[in-house]
Amino acid sequence: MIGNDVVDLDLAKVQSNWRRKGYLDKIFSPAEQTLIATADCADEMVWILWSMKEAAYKIDNRITSIRNFAPTNLACSLAFYNDELNGSVSIQDRLYFTKTSVLPNYVHTIATPVYNQITKISIEIYSQPNHPIDYKSLNAGCVSHHGRYLALVY
Amino acid sequence: MSNEEIxxxxxxxxxxxxxxxxxxxxxxxxxxxxxxxNINSANLVDIILDVEEAFGITIDNTSMEKMLTVKASIEVIKEKLSEK
Structure with missing residues (x-):
C-alpha cells in the first residue's frame, strides 16, 4: 500500500496563512514547530511536514478505516541524506516511511509502511494543462491533486 | 443555541x-x-480557528478530530458552549 501528497506552493501561499495565531499548534507538535522555526525556509518546511502527514494518513486511513482530523497525532521525523529528504511518520504504533521531493513550485511526498518499498514506487507528476484526460482509468496506487499539480504513484 | 442557529x-x-x-x-x-x-484539508484548521472565535470557545485536539462534518461540528460546538 502506498500514499502520496502534492502541495502546490503557489496555491498554498494564498490558500493558507500558517502564520495565523493558533494555526501551527493545531497541526504540529512542539518538535515539529522547532523544525519549522529553525528551517532555512519556514514556508517550505511547513508544507514538507504537512505533505508527510497527508501521505501517511492516506495509507493509515485505508488500513485502519479510521477517518478523523488529528494532525498532531501524526508524528514526523526527518533525515537529510544525499540531497534526499527521507523521513517517517508514526501514528500510535504504526510507522510509515516517507520520501519528499522539494521543487521550486511544489512539494511531493510518497509514503509506505514497508521500508524497502520506498525505492520501488514510481511517481508521475503532471502540471496543468497537461493532466491526463481520464486519470482514474490509470489505476494509480494513490492520487493527489492540489492546485496545478496532479500526482500519481504506482 | 439551536442547530439551525449554529x-x-x-x-x-x-x-x-x-x-x-x-x-x-x-x-x-x-x-x-x-x-x-471539497474543502482543502489545510483549511480545516482555519475553519476550526474561525469557529473558536465566532462562538468564543476553545476546541481541543481530541474534539477537533471529529470535526469532518457539519453535524459533528455542531455537537462539538454545543458541548463547548455548555462548558462555558
Missing part, C-alpha cells in the same frame, strides 16, 4: 474556504467538509 453562524465561515458548489448552497447537517464541500 448552521446559520457556520455557513459564512465555511463559505470562506469552500469552492462554490451546489453542496455549499444546500449546506446541511449531513454535509462533509472534504467529501461534499
Amino acid at each position: 448552521i446559520h453562524k457556520l455557513k459564512p465561515i465555511i463559505t470562506t474556504y469552500a469552492p462554490a458548489s451546489a453542496a455549499l448552497e444546500n449546506l446541511n447537517e449531513e454535509s462533509d467538509f472534504i467529501k461534499d464541500l
Whole structure:
C-alpha cells in the first residue's frame, strides 16, 4: 500500500496563512514547530511536514478505516541524506516511511509502511494543462491533486 | 443555541474556504467538509480557528478530530458552549 501528497506552493501561499495565531499548534507538535522555526525556509518546511502527514494518513486511513482530523497525532521525523529528504511518520504504533521531493513550485511526498518499498514506487507528476484526460482509468496506487499539480504513484 | 442557529453562524465561515458548489448552497447537517464541500484539508484548521472565535470557545485536539462534518461540528460546538 502506498500514499502520496502534492502541495502546490503557489496555491498554498494564498490558500493558507500558517502564520495565523493558533494555526501551527493545531497541526504540529512542539518538535515539529522547532523544525519549522529553525528551517532555512519556514514556508517550505511547513508544507514538507504537512505533505508527510497527508501521505501517511492516506495509507493509515485505508488500513485502519479510521477517518478523523488529528494532525498532531501524526508524528514526523526527518533525515537529510544525499540531497534526499527521507523521513517517517508514526501514528500510535504504526510507522510509515516517507520520501519528499522539494521543487521550486511544489512539494511531493510518497509514503509506505514497508521500508524497502520506498525505492520501488514510481511517481508521475503532471502540471496543468497537461493532466491526463481520464486519470482514474490509470489505476494509480494513490492520487493527489492540489492546485496545478496532479500526482500519481504506482 | 439551536442547530439551525449554529448552521446559520457556520455557513459564512465555511463559505470562506469552500469552492462554490451546489453542496455549499444546500449546506446541511449531513454535509462533509472534504467529501461534499471539497474543502482543502489545510483549511480545516482555519475553519476550526474561525469557529473558536465566532462562538468564543476553545476546541481541543481530541474534539477537533471529529470535526469532518457539519453535524459533528455542531455537537462539538454545543458541548463547548455548555462548558462555558
